[in-house]
Every structure is written in C-alpha cells, then in structure tokens.
Amino acid sequence: MKLISKAYELMDNKLIRAGVLAAIFLIVASFPLYFNNHYINIMLIAMFYMLLALGLNVIVGYTGLCDLGYAAKFAIGAYTTGILVNVFEWSFWLTLPVSIAVSIVIAVIIGAPTLKLRSDYLAIVTLGFAEIVRITARNLSITGAASGLHGITRPELFGFRLTSFTHWFYVYLVLIVIFIIISFRIRHSRFGRALAFIREDEDAAQAMGVNTVLYKLYAYILGAVLGGITGSFYAVQMTSISPNSFDFTQSVNVLLAVILGGMGKIPGVIIGAAFFAIFPEIFRDIPFVGDMRMLFFGLLLVVVMINRPQGLWPDRLRANDKLPDKI
Amino acid sequence: MFTIWELILQQTVNGLILGSFYALVALGYSMVYGIIKLLNFAHGDIFMVGAFVCFASFGVVSAALPGWPGIVISIVIAMIIAGIVGYLTQRFAYRPLIKAAAPRLSLLITAIGVSLIIYNAVMVITSSRTYFFQSGIEAAPLFQAGMFRLTDIQVILLTISASLMAGLTLMIKKTMVGKAMRAIALDRDTCRLMGINVNKIIGVTFFIGSALAAIASGMYNILYVNVSFSMGYMFGIKAFTAAVIGGIGSIPGAMLGGLLLGLLEAIGTQFVGSQWKDVFAFGLLIVILIFRPNGLMGKTEIERM
Amino acid sequence: MSLMQVTDLTMRFSGIVAVENLSFDVQEGSITSLIGPNGAGKTSVFNCMTGFYKPTSGDIRFRDESLIGLKPYKITHKGIIRTFQNVRLFKNMTVLENVMSGAHSVSKQSVMGALLRHPAARREEKDILEYATYALEYVGIADKKNELAKNLSYGDQRRTEWARALTAKPRLLLLDEPAAGLNREEKNQLSMLIRDIRDDLGITVFLIEHDMDLVMHVSEHVIVVNFGTKIAQGTPQEVQSDSKVIEAYLGSQEDEDAAL
Numbered sequence: 084m085k086l087i088s089k090a091y092e093l094m095d096n097k098l099i100r101a102g103v104l105a106a107i108f109l110i111v112a113s114f115p116l117y118f119n120n121h122y123i124n125i126m127l128i129a130m131f132y133m134l135l136a137l138g139l140n141v142i143v144g145y146t147g148l149c150d151l152g153y154a155a156k157f158a159i160g161a162y163t164t165g166i167l168v169n170v171f172e173w174s175f176w177l178t179l180p181v182s183i184a185v186s187i188v189i190a191v192i193i194g195a196p197t198l199k200l201r202s203d204y205l206a207i208v209t210l211g212f213a214e215i216v217r218i219t220a221r222n223l224s225i226t227g228a229a230s231g232l233h234g235i236t237r238p239e240l241f242g243f244r245l246t247s248f249t250h251w252f253y254v255y256l257v258l259i260v261i262f263i264i265i266s267f268r269i270r271h272s273r274f275g276r277a278l279a280f281i282r283e284d285e286d287a288a289q290a291m292g293v294n295t296v297l298y299k300l301y302a303y304i305l306g307a308v309l310g311g312i313t314g315s316f317y318a319v320q321m322t323s324i325s326p327n328s329f330d331f332t333q334s335v336n337v338l339l340a341v342i343l344g345g346m347g348k349i350p351g352v353i354i355g356a357a358f359f360a361i362f363p364e365i366f367r368d369i370p371f372v373g374d375m376r377m378l379f380f381g382l383l384l385v386v387v388m389i390n391r392p393q394g395l396w397p398d399r400l401r402a403n404d405k406l407p408d409k410i
Numbered sequence: 411m412f413t414i415w416e417l418i419l420q421q422t423v424n425g426l427i428l429g430s431f432y433a434l435v436a437l438g439y440s441m442v443y444g445i446i447k448l449l450n451f452a453h454g455d456i457f458m459v460g461a462f463v464c465f466a467s468f469g470v471v472s473a474a475l476p477g478w479p480g481i482v483i484s485i486v487i488a489m490i491i492a493g494i495v496g497y498l499t500q501r502f503a504y505r506p507l508i509k510a511a512a513p514r515l516s517l518l519i520t521a522i523g524v525s526l527i528i529y530n531a532v533m534v535i536t537s538s539r540t541y542f543f544q545s546g547i548e549a550a551p552l553f554q555a556g557m558f559r560l561t562d563i564q565v566i567l568l569t570i571s572a573s574l575m576a577g578l579t580l581m582i583k584k585t586m587v588g589k590a591m592r593a594i595a596l597d598r599d600t601c602r603l604m605g606i607n608v609n610k611i612i613g614v615t616f617f618i619g620s621a622l623a624a625i626a627s628g629m630y631n632i633l634y635v636n637v638s639f640s641m642g643y644m645f646g647i648k649a650f651t652a653a654v655i656g657g658i659g660s661i662p663g664a665m666l667g668g669l670l671l672g673l674l675e676a677i678g679t680q681f682v683g684s685q686w687k688d689v690f691a692f693g694l695l696i697v698i699l700i701f702r703p704n705g706l707m708g709k710t711e712i713e714r715m
Numbered sequence: 716m717s718l719m720q721v722t723d724l725t726m727r728f729s730g731i732v733a734v735e736n737l738s739f740d741v742q743e744g745s746i747t748s749l750i751g752p753n754g755a756g757k758t759s760v761f762n763c764m765t766g767f768y769k770p771t772s773g774d775i776r777f778r779d780e781s782l783i784g785l786k787p788y789k790i791t792h793k794g795i796i797r798t799f800q801n802v803r804l805f806k807n808m809t810v811l812e813n814v815m816s817g818a819h820s821v822s823k824q825s826v827m828g829a830l831l832r833h834p835a836a837r838r839e840e841k842d843i844l845e846y847a848t849y850a851l852e853y854v855g856i857a858d859k860k861n862e863l864a865k866n867l868s869y870g871d872q873r874r875t876e877w878a879r880a881l882t883a884k885p886r887l888l889l890l891d892e893p894a895a896g897l898n899r900e901e902k903n904q905l906s907m908l909i910r911d912i913r914d915d916l917g918i919t920v921f922l923i924e925h926d927m928d929l930v931m932h933v934s935e936h937v938i939v940v941n942f943g944t945k946i947a948q949g950t951p952q953e954v955q956s957d958s959k960v961i962e963a964y965l966g967s968q969e970d971e972d973a974a975l
Contacts, residue, residue, distance in 0.1 A: 147515045151522070196700040203449050203514055207650055208699065211692030214647075222685050265830060272829035272836070273822055273843065280816050282515075283805035290765065290799070292791035292820025292883070301826050331643075335526070342519055374534050381526030388520040389506045 112256060115249040123248040129360040130255040131317060136340040136356035137262040137349070138309030143338065144347035145275060146302040147282030148198075149206040152213025153337050156307045158329035159185055159216065160314025165232040165324055166225060175238030175319050179312065186311030187304055194303040199296050205303075213334060221326040231325025238319050251320050258316065259353075262309060266349050269305070278302050279347075336360075339380055343387060416557040421676040427564055427633065429672020430571035434626035435649035436656070436664040437578060438496075438619030444595045444659035445615050446508060451521035453623060454646015455528035456496050458639060460624030462532060464488035465543050465637045476546055485628035489621040496620025497613050499524050505609065533639040540638040543631040567629050574625060575665050578618075582661055587614055595659065644688060648675075651695045657708020666706060718743040718887055718919050719764070719795075724773035726759045726943075733759040734943040736773070741887070741921050746913055748934040749923040752963055756943035757923040758800065761891050765797045766790045777887070791820045794886035798876045800895060806865040810875050813864050814850055817882030818843040843882075850878040854908065870901050877908065881916070888912065890922040894929045902926070906933040927964070931955065939963070 094100050139153045163182040167173040197208045220226040269275040277298050280288035289295050318324050336359050344355015442450045467484035503524050549561035582588035590611045594601045602608050652671045656663025678690045719741040726734040734756045741747045762768040766787040775782045828836035851857045854874040912918050924930050931951040939947040941963040
C-alpha cells in the first residue's frame, strides 16, 4: 500500500507525470516495429474496445447510469458511415459529422423520456433499442440485410490511403489519446463533477443546483457520440459490417470492461477493455475455459458489486489536486 | 372478406395466450420492482430454468403419468425449484447490497451478473442444445369456423392463467403476507420498526415471482415446444416491457400490459412479418415511456426524501 | 424587509396532514428558527421551501417571487441553499470536491467549457477552487480537503456540508437540524459559526431544530409548530414563556422518554 501511495505522490508532480505518460506513449507507439500483423490485429481489437469503453465510461463510470445497448451506438455510427461511403460515395471524413449528428438525435430520443422518469429504466430501454437497431439492420436492403455492408472504401489521409494494419494502429492510437483527453477534461471540470454528484447522490446534487435530468442527458449524448465516432472508424477499418457485430454480447463485454476495470478511472477502463478484448483470443480454443468464461465473469461481477461497489479501481481525485488545468 | 376476420380472431386468441404468459412473468418483475426497486434482470433466466426443470421432470414422470397429470406434476416441481433459485439469488446476491444500502446501479449490475451466471451455467450444462418438449397431448378443437380454431389446450391454458392472476390479486389484497409486501413497498424502514420481518417478505416475493414464471414456462413448453438456454433472454425483456407498459409495481397493470403486448405481437407478426416481431415490443416500450411514463395503470410517485 | 414569506402552507400525504395553514416570514439578515417537537411537520415545511415537495396549497415567496412548482435545482439557483438532516455528502468524493459542488449554482461552464477549456472556463475553475478553499478554511477543515467524505468523523462531515452550502454564496441558508448528533463543544462552535455567517457574510439563516439550547442561544426570531400548525412566535424569551409551547414540549419530552 505504501508503495502505491508513494507512486501516486510521484505522479502528482507535473513533470514526472508528463514524463511517464510520454514514455508509455512512445513504447506503445513503437509496437508496430516489433510485432507482426497477427499481433497488431489483436491490438487493433483491443484498441477498438478501449475506445468503446472510454465512451461508455462517461455514461456508466462518470454518471452512474446503466446502458445495456452500447453496441447500438457504434452500430449507428458504423452504418451511417458505411451507407454514406458505399451508397452515396461520400468521403469518409465528411461522414463523421453526420454520424455525430445522428448519434445526438438518437440519444435525445432514447434519453429524454427515460432519464426524466427513472434512470434505471435506461438499462432496459437501451437494450430494447439495441435490438430494434439490430433487427432493422438485418431487414432493410440499404443496410445490406443479414450479410451487411461490404467493400467500404478506406479513407485517405493527406493523399495517403489507410490500408495496412500499421496505419490503423496509429489512427486508433491517436483516437485513444483524444478520447482520453476528452475523458480527463470532463472528469476535471464543473460539468464532470456535476455528473459525479449525480452518481453519488441525486437528491443532494439537485439541492446543490444541478439540473440532474439535463446533465444525465448530456452524459448520455456524449457517450453516444463517442460510440458513434468509434463505429464510423470501425466501418472503414474493417471495410465490412454486419448485424452480428452489434449483438448483446458486445454491449455486455464493453460494460464488463468499464465496471470491472474501474468505473470511471481511465487507466482501469483501458486495462479492462484490453483484458476483455484479448481474453477470448487467448482462450477461444481451450474448450472448457472458453465456455465457462461468461459464467466466471458473472460471478466476478456479483462478488465485486457486493464487496467493492465502486469497481476494482474506483474513480477519485488525486491527492494534492491543485489547479485542474493539467493537459 | 370473412377470412381476414377469422385471421384476426385467431391471432387474438394466440395473442391472449402468449400475453398471459408475458403477464405471469411480468408479475414477478413488477412485484420485485415494487418492493425493492430492483429491475431484476435475471428474472427471464428464472423463466428459462423453469422451462428446463419442467422438461426434465416430465422426461422422468411421463413414463408413469403421461399427459396432463404428468405435466401438472412437472410444473409443480418446476415451480418449487425455480422458486428456490429465485430465493437464492435474492439471499446471496441482492440481500447483502440491500443491507449495505448500495446505490441502485450496483443492484442492477448485480442482477446482470446473476443473469450471466444462470444463462451460462445452463448453457454449459445443456451443451447449448435445443430440446423439444413432447407433451403427447393432442389438441382437440372445441370450436371451428373457417380458419379460426379454438382448442381445448388453449382454453385450459387461458383458464389456468386467469385463475393464477385472480389468486395472486386476492393474496396481495387479503393475506398478511400480501399486506406486508405492500407496506414494504411504501416504506421499508418503518416496516422494520413495526416488527415486520422485511427480509423474509422480500424472500417470499422472489419465491412467488419465480414460481409464477415457472408456471408460465411450463405452459409455454406445451405450446411452443422448443426449450433452450437462450429462451429466457428475449422473453424476459418483453415481460419486463409488459410490466412497464402496465405501470411497474402495479399488479393489474402487469396483467394488462402482458395481454396487450401479446395481442400486439400476434397481430403484428401476422400482418407485418415475423422478422419484425421483436421490434413491436420495444417500439411500444419507447412510445409508452414518451407519452405515458408511469404506464397505463401506474400511479405518479410522490418523491420522498 | 422580509426575504421569504410562507402563506397558508398546507401539505397532505394521502390523508395525513403534515402542515396546515402555516404562515410566517423570514426577515432579511435575520437568524430565524422553526422549532417543534418530533413529527411536528418541520421537515415537511423545509422540503416545501426547497422544492422537494410540492405543497398541497399555499404560497412560498422568495424576494417577491413564488417558488411553488419550481424544481429544487431552480430554487438553489435563486440563492437558497439547504443542508440535510442526515448529512448527504457525496461519499466517495474528496472533501474539496464536495465543497466545490456548492459552487455549481453560481457558475455556468458546461459541456463545451469542459471540452475546450477556454480562458473563461479556466478562470471559473480557478474561482470555484479558491472560494471552496476559503469556505473550507472558514469552517476549519482545510487540512482534510483531500480525504474522502466517507472517511470523515461525523462532526467534520457536518462542517463539510456547511462549507458546501457557503460556497454557493446564498442569500438564504436553510439548515435542517444542524445540531443533530453534535456534542456540546461542537454545538457551541456551531452557534458561533451561524452568527459569523450572518454577521460577516450577510447571509440570512433559517434553521429547523428541536435542540432548544441552540435555538434559544442563536436565533432572533422563533416560530413554534406542533401538529403542523403554528402555536407561537416571537423572540426566544417570548416563546420560552409561552404556555402552549411549554405544554407541547413537555408532552413530547414524555413521549420521547417513553420511546427510549
């Protein structure tokens, strides 16, 4: 314990923290130099999960709302981009704002009525909505029905087409850094604190002047937008998407990553996401473990909730937090 | 066009039966939500456990007692075992959290965990296979007109469902346990002070809710035959939808919501297409939440500090 | 000048009358107390004043504006802040963050401020932090600012709540049984603090309490309720000698003894 608090203390120093973060970034950024495509591909999956988990974390970890249909958020982004690029031959980059707008509209439609009444309904409404999205995608011709969309054109960046695993590794890396900065800035702001007040005690938050319904809706919209952006990138990275990429299991995996990883703590969420992305890759072929893994996670979830309701690595302000303008 | 009306009539009967199953499962959601404000995510899986226990029991019992007597015994066994499983989930997963006054999010996530446990345990035990429940009962038409057919099985199932709901309503209204349940729903702490054994009543609520789900699953087996580990997931969510439509916490609301949902689904499937079957329920859920957020029979809550 | 006027306030819960035709004024710059035995309807009055309950009938006006039908957060934005009888802190957050929550109603940066961190947002953050630190010093727990609220002693949790309320720079501070659970020493500090808050910061204080010592010591105007209706009002001395008040309190004292 002493070592940990010592490490925390060190990390409070601005220079040391900047150094450590830069070192981690450089090490991660040099991965494509040592690893072959097989491993980079696994890393891409892990990074994709990290993006999703960071997005869902705004809803679940920061605000304490339960979203069981996060897959629908990235499905919406992925299909928006996929359809615009494939059918209407738009440039990928132009589809991003559309994808964001669609995410916002849908988050308002789902969130506004639900959050006004009882937040715990959000779980079932998001789940139901995710099913609607999946079934609709499977039955419409514009979404390519059950087989989905194929041959989505990969985007160009500075006249340079993003094709290899390595290219995408760096695209995702940049996205992750952006998502982390967004998360960090939210957490250390008046807005983010208000979300945490809601999570801790909704009545007291209201008594302090927080418009709880509106702030919950903001958080939900933000989470949906981050999911939508991730989905858009996913569509052009994979070049094909199908309804099966967006089923309930995906939503549960991301939720598990956020809750078991850290419930608000950014490093915890990232480690959680890496774990839930890589775990099936490793144990897929071991027959018994592969089948039992969700059973095990279910047990873990119950045990963690009973013993550490704030998650394994809970969110809290660093000691000696002076001025919150660090990044 | 006579046939269109015959078709609608037929789907109405089908819808009422399916709806009464939804209603029985919705009652469990509604009772638990009413009493501890928990959205018991694992309730659909309890329904699935009931279906399997009923299936397995009938496999053993049917040799000696084929037909209805065997089915009734199997359903009773399913009720008891599902009730015990429901009670155990409450005892070991939810009670510690309720005791610690944990935030509602923790309770909800625990329920998701319990659901994952039951779902995957049954998946491993049954090796992901789908089984077929062969009741060996031939449906005899009681009434027939063109495409419309009313069978004895349908009448029996509807009668059982209706009497169960009537019985439950009476129980909640008249008995001590029912009164205690309603009192706990209003104010748990005061009930504790008044000497009501709150934990016991919550346990009884889980047992009754789970047993009702097991009866629904047994009857579901007779009509829909397929038994698999994944059958409870979608069914459970829809039953919850039914509870919300009726107004969560309201017993007659759960019944009404179940029946409405069953009708909508049967008629919608007939006229729009079965691939959209699951969209009706969730679409209705979202519409209800927008326009009538407390459900059809729910009361507006007075917020208390 | 009266800051808040309560007129004919009635609050019923499915048949049970918690408050009936209650009227009183809170003068600007005063320390006013609402007292009464347990179950006299004090907390219901409080919850009506802060928007947590919607009264059955009657009016509550603050600076000549009706508060009826406003959500609690809107009332807070008008400059009325409350504390809770059973201390409602954000348990898993630090003391500093808890106190910063008070500033929510007097600051305005939202999603865009958080994401862009433009100069206005940075300035506001700095102000919030400075004022929260000041409030922490004011109540005397600056050294505990980085501890989690749930790890504090009960007395310090109370102080955190007061600091949180001060950070909102309210015009009217509503204290819900502030002395509950405090020892004699802490009660003395509390009454000094209440006076300081009024004298130094010019904040009007309204408290509900059944601890007579504190009320008589600190308040200038006292309103006594029993069974939801007003039975007396006036200065502490006037109220103390009122026969109806003595009766109500003696009666309830016996009940409390019997309950123990």
